[in-house]
Amino acid sequence: MGDFNFSADDQENVDQFNKLPQWIDVWTSLMGSHNHGFTFDTETNLMIKSYCTKPERARYDRIILHSQTIIPVQINILGDQPVANEEQFQIFSSDHFGLTAVFQKKKID
Structure with a gap:
């Protein structure tokens, strides 16, 4: 889980993830x-416009899972709302938004 800087548009990243067939992208x-x-x-995090000169939207951050005992049941983006506003400038906790997930134990038959 984490900030992989993994772009689904980059073929190298897609090829690497495809080498892990038992892993799932929880999102x-x-x-x-x-x-x-x-x-x-x-478009959402205006704070990063100070150094990111062109529009960019990507899902760099992921939670990937390989487990025989738990399954994902919920995932949410967090940090996608400003924590403060300073004179027409919104302040976010980071340049990336985070992810949070809920898992549950698999039921045993």
């Missing part, structure tokens, strides 16, 4: 591939 598993779940977003 796409629960939210579907149609829900982008951007964790880096110049």
